[in-house]
Amino acid sequence: MRRLRIVVAFVSVVLRGVVRDRTALFFMVALPVAIIVIIGATFGGVQRLDVGVVTHDRGVVATALVDTLRSAKGVRVHTYANLESMRRAVRRNAIAAGIDLPPGLDLQTAGSGVIQLPFVTNRATSGSFPARNIVDDALGRVGARIAAARLAVTATGVSFPDALGAAGTVARRSPGVAVATRDVGSGRTTTLSRFSLTAPQNLVLFVFISAAASSAAIVRMRRAGLLRRSLASPVSAGMLTLGVAAGWFAIAVAQSLIIIGVGALVFGVDWGDPLGAAVLVAVYAFVGAGVGLLTGALARDPDRVGAIAPVVGIVLGALGGCMIPLEFFPPTMRAIAHAVPQYWAVTAWQRLVFNGDGLAGIAAPVAVLVVFAAGFLTLATVALRRDVMQA
Amino acid sequence: MDDPLLRCENLVRRYRDRVAVAGVGFDIARGEVYGLLGPNGAGKTTTISMVAGILRPDAGSILVEGLPVTTGAGPAKQLIGLVPQDIALYPDLSAVENLQFFGRLQNLDGSRLQQRIDAVLEVVGLADRAHDRIDDYSGGMKRRANIAVGLLHQPHLLILDEPTVGVDPQSRNQILESIETLGGEGLSVLYTTHYMEEAERLCDRVGIIDAGKIVAEGTRRELVALVGAHDRVHVSVSGDAAALAARCRTIAGVIEVHQTDSRLEIVSDDAGRVLAPVVEAADVEGVAVTGVDVREPDLEAVFLHLTGKALRD
């Protein structure tokens, strides 16, 4: 009860401070929303995505794939006679990406094992990533039917093409069979706007930046002797630290909710499984609180924190996949990216938003974020205690 | 001292290699205003930080009403109100919002908190500016708001760390008056300053602190007696100054009399006691007194005597 009152006192004083601090408000609300609006206006609404297909024969699998792609919302399918002409189309930006369906696909899929399909895209174009998702999605759906058909062939002895046709209605998918160039999640029924990618990226980017930048306020609190003075009340240094941490946690949660709200209400972003999203928001807010507290406990000059923190936040954000999708990172970069919390947060959001995963699906990245949060918060607690107690 | 409100014994505190406080001990009685007088860097802030429970002593003990003061969440801190040397308030928030925050940390809430906020703002004379941001206050108003926070939870001991530094004379007087009022109402006060006039005006007893040690302690009179200083009465006359000087030497309580032209300097243990007989003697000698100036030895002199240096550089 007493602890709660102290936490509430700190949360309210910190939030009031942020609401009255124009710079903090800018990073927390204005900038993310502005970027959301800009991206929303540039790519938003129902947009068309051009996807290419090279079909060497009119087999059952190829037809099923092309049909699935055609039925996806906002997608126009262009067919090409050979891989070279499709490559040229990608280079000309006539299509965002294309997939090559080699001859004899039906025969290959009737057998067991994984089939690799060449996927052509230009990573520099903005449509590249959504195109990849749509193709993956189509492959996933067709893959499910192939799995069902294989089962039917073994069980009943009907021909594979017949079984495949019949399996069109089967929704279940066997995890043992993959046709795609990589594993895909369970299919989502609508195509995702480009904004569905950038909204979570911006959330991850800006929650970190504002947590770090607003820690200038902790530096000011320290320098004004406000924390030390708080210790003159019947409050221990531990409770004090808890209070400040709760304040920064509240900032991060408030900001996440604003971005999620604007994304959902204004641009119709589907943030995925609510429970998974809530846990991810909370855990990432703990990471933000830890970063804010640690910066605030160690830095000396609040103005420099305000100036440097956004730059560091942008660099780490870029490294963590907040600007360019992680899929397009060269392997070494991707390996380095594992060292920043943004990478794990972006990964988790992608699974929620694109793959339709639930809490179980994001357990691994969330666990890594918990480790980050615990590490930052522990270091910050030690540093802040030392400072307040003048140890 | 029997049953003191505050008892500190042998407080020691180092910052890395530097010893800031080297064995300070003092008692404060209930209702007493106690001053810690010392120059910059003497260890005043370090001492009172330990007393207020915001700094852990390397050695020594502190008891308030018999309760040990620690840096933890123990109940002793509730008996103490701290007014730090630097303004420690949220600049973006109003005085009321600041008081609400610190009140919550002090376990105050609801109508009780509101009532206390109104009361302390009245005491420091900020009731009409209660909802202005601290940032928009003048220096003196900030100081007063800083004091209000220390009074909020009705402490038994109020600790003020140089509360008049950098304040205009009017605000300064207002602050000193409100401390006199609080002291008059029976609040115990621990007051640090390097202004000896403030120590003399406010404090029942003064501890003189230098280089982390209390070098002398007592009432002003005791301290003065300690260094053997005396009151000096300067009398300007027209008439036979030499005759008056001779007569004055016979007055009880007069230690010595120096005469230069029409001026007499009468040295005494108690200027108040010899003043009337001196005027009477002038009357008898037919000498007109044109001016009287009483100079009591001040703590500045005591400090100089004890440490061999001036209180302020």
Ligand SMILES: Nc1ncnc2c1ncn2[C@@H]1O[C@H](COP(=O)(O)OP(=O)(O)OP(=O)(O)O)[C@@H](O)[C@H]1O
């Ligand atoms: N946080 C700190 N780290 C290191 N040294 C310190 C610290 N605080 C105080 N000191 C040193 O301890 C000594 C006593 O300082 P303190 O602040 O207690 O003096 P003070 O009497 O309050 O001085 P002032 O009148 O200037 O406020 C000084 O030498 C000071 O430099």
Ligand SMILES: [Mg+2]
């Ligand atoms: Mg000081």
